[in-house]
Amino acid sequence: MSSLYENISLTPHNSMGKKERAGLTLMALGLLAFLLSFITFAGPAMPFLSGIFFTVAGGVVYSRKESRWSTGSMLLIFLGLISFLFLIFRPSALSPLLISLFSFAFFVLGAAIYIFFRFRKGEAGIRNNGITFSPLTRKNGALAWVLAVVITGFYIMLYWFPEQIHGLILAVDPIYGALFGKSGLPESNGGHYNPWFLYGFLYTVAVLLMGSRFMLKYRHNRYQLLRTASVMFFQVVFAFFIPNVLAALNHQELYFHYFWPLDYDVLFPSSIDTLMSGDSLSHFFFWWTLAISFLAVPVLTYYFGKRWYCSWVCGCGGLAETAGDPFRHLSDKSLNAWQIERKLIYLVLVLITAITALLLLDRSFDLFNESTSLAFRKGYGFVIGTVFSGVIGVGFYPIMGSRVWCRFGCPQAAILGILQKYFSRFRISTNGGQCISCGNCSTYCEMGIDVKWYAQREQNIVRASCVGCGICSAVCPRGVLKLENGPLKGKTAIQINRNEVKILDEEPIG
Numbered sequence: 441m442s443s444l445y446e447n448i449s450l451t452p453h454n455s456m457g458k459k460e461r462a463g464l465t466l467m468a469l470g471l472l473a474f475l476l477s478f479i480t481f482a483g484p485a486m487p488f489l490s491g492i493f494f495t496v497a498g499g500v501v502y503s504r505k506e507s508r509w510s511t512g513s514m515l516l517i518f519l520g521l522i523s524f525l526f527l528i529f530r531p532s533a534l535s536p537l538l539i540s541l542f543s544f545a546f547f548v549l550g551a552a553i554y555i556f557f558r559f560r561k562g563e564a565g566i567r568n569n570g571i572t573f574s575p576l577t578r579k580n581g582a583l584a585w586v587l588a589v590v591i592t593g594f595y596i597m598l599y600w601f602p603e604q605i606h607g608l609i610l611a612v613d614p615i616y617g618a619l620f621g622k623s624g625l626p627e628s629n630g631g632h633y634n635p636w637f638l639y640g641f642l643y644t645v646a647v648l649l650m651g652s653r654f655m656l657k658y659r660h661n662r663y664q665l666l667r668t669a670s671v672m673f674f675q676v677v678f679a680f681f682i683p684n685v686l687a688a689l690n691h692q693e694l695y696f697h698y699f700w701p702l703d704y705d706v707l708f709p710s711s712i713d714t715l716m717s718g719d720s721l722s723h724f725f726f727w728w729t730l731a732i733s734f735l736a737v738p739v740l741t742y743y744f745g746k747r748w749y750c751s752w753v754c755g756c757g758g759l760a761e762t763a764g765d766p767f768r769h770l771s772d773k774s775l776n777a778w779q780i781e782r783k784l785i786y787l788v789l790v791l792i793t794a795i796t797a798l799l800l801l802d803r804s805f806d807l808f809n810e811s812t813s814l815a816f817r818k819g820y821g822f823v824i825g826t827v828f829s830g831v832i833g834v835g836f837y838p839i840m841g842s843r844v845w846c847r848f849g850c851p852q853a854a855i856l857g858i859l860q861k862y863f864s865r866f867r868i869s870t871n872g873g874q875c876i877s878c879g880n881c882s883t884y885c886e887m888g889i890d891v892k893w894y895a896q897r898e899q900n901i902v903r904a905s906c907v908g909c910g911i912c913s914a915v916c917p918r919g920v921l922k923l924e925n926g927p928l929k930g931k932t933a934i935q936i937n938r939n940e941v942k943i944l945d946e947e948p949i950g
């Protein structure tokens with residue numbers, strides 16, 4: 441007779457068999473080959489290729505049948521990352537075509553396979569298992585800091601030391617050549633490395649890859665599918681293809697989906713002169729940007745709130761919604777953060793409005809000398825346009841959430857927010873009786889809005905900062921929240937100050 445204990449294995453469940461050990465040994469050999477080739481690389485590709493061979497062979501031997509896709513995708517991502525290191529520190533190691541293949545192709549393919557298998561299975565919608573424990577997605581997690589340093593470092597290199605990452609620029613050049621029939625390398629570019637194709641390319645790949653991930657995750661929600669398809673479209677066509685085609689034709693790069701004041705220098709006298717002395721397309725662009733900034737923005741925001749731009753069109757919003765999705769819960773929900781947000785974002789708006797007005801006045805009345813007006817132009821461009829929106833805005837995703845720039849610094853968001861709060865029909869209505877106070881809505885609001893607070897009190901949410909992403913509604917298990925563009929009647933807004941809460945309008949819905 442068999443006892444209960446005979447059926448219990450004393451071997452730990454996850455102990456390694458011979459196969460796994462052999463796989464790990466091969467992968468270790470692969471790593472060693474990479475290390476050797478990294479230290480000694482002087483031209484021939486053999487050590488590098490041996491590294492790839494051993495790592496892949498080790499992965500194949502190691503992987504279990506049910507997790508083969510995940511091991512395979514991780515291996516490809518790993519090989520892509522290793523190749524990126526070679527591109528940065530050993531750029532002359534391989535031919536441009538080979539390093540393009542090993543870095544971008546392996547990384548993108550691995551990430552795509554991982555995303556597909558990880559998100560196609562299971563329930564659609566929010567996946568919060570382990571999100572506050574993972575070192576990558578928890579507040580101040582170790583991996584989150586590593587990623588923040590890597591992204592910030594990359595931005596710093598890109599803006600100020602592009603020659604230090606010329607291996608990466610070299611690697612995308614065959615892609616640039618294939619798409620636009622030109623080379624961006626120094627010989628054909630006045631001796632300068634042009635890092636902006638690399639930047640645009642990586643940005644677009646990130647939006648497409650992570651946008652696909654987002655669509656698989658929220659595949660049950662039509663609103664999320666449509667607006668993600670929209671930001672992907674605007675990124676590919678308006679932010680990537682049109683400017684690059686224009687550049688390839690030796691025309692000024694024009695971004696038709698950015699307007700003043702986000703496109704902060706478009707109304708500076710120097711830019712107006714350049715546009716107005718250009719061809720008919722440049723003229724059209726000037727009138728287009730004026731019409732959108734001062735006519736379309738108020739009209740569209742009246743009908744749809746700021747979401748028509750921030751969550752459907754804008755490139756910064758597009759990256760935040762897609763690549764920033766794993767970090768959206770990190771946004772600070774405290775009252776202090778809200779107060780800093782309100783001061784900072786309007787300060788930036790006042791700053792760019794004042795600088796633009798002063799420069800335009802200077803053109804007519806000659807108020808400043810050349811160095812003062814240059815200081816205005818360059819100063820704003822450096823502090824706000826480069827450091828805040830670029831380096832901090834994206835580099836701090838893993839630390840402060842995905843909408844740091846949109847929430848604290850974007851002057852376009854400030855204008856749209858004022859219009860949304862005081863003149864728009866957009867609001868999020870709440871059916872508070874159904875709320876179970878789970879807090880999902882507040883947790884996943886990337887703009888740091890404490891949505892639950894409103895839901896519990898059955899108050900419509902009319903906040904200047906809300907970008908109308910709809911995630912609060914998508915993750916609510918009780919269908920409490922609804923994004924609406926109805927008439928103004930019945931809109932109830934709540935204003936929270938440090939010591940009081942004011943209800944600004946209590947008119948009931950008629």
Ligand code: SF4
Binds near residue numbers: 868885886908910911
């Ligand atoms: S309140 Fe909802 S719709 Fe508005 S930004 Fe937050 S999650 Fe998005």
Ligand code: SF4
Binds near residue numbers: 880882892917
């Ligand atoms: S997600 Fe829905 S149920 Fe949960 S707190 Fe928010 S409104 Fe209430």
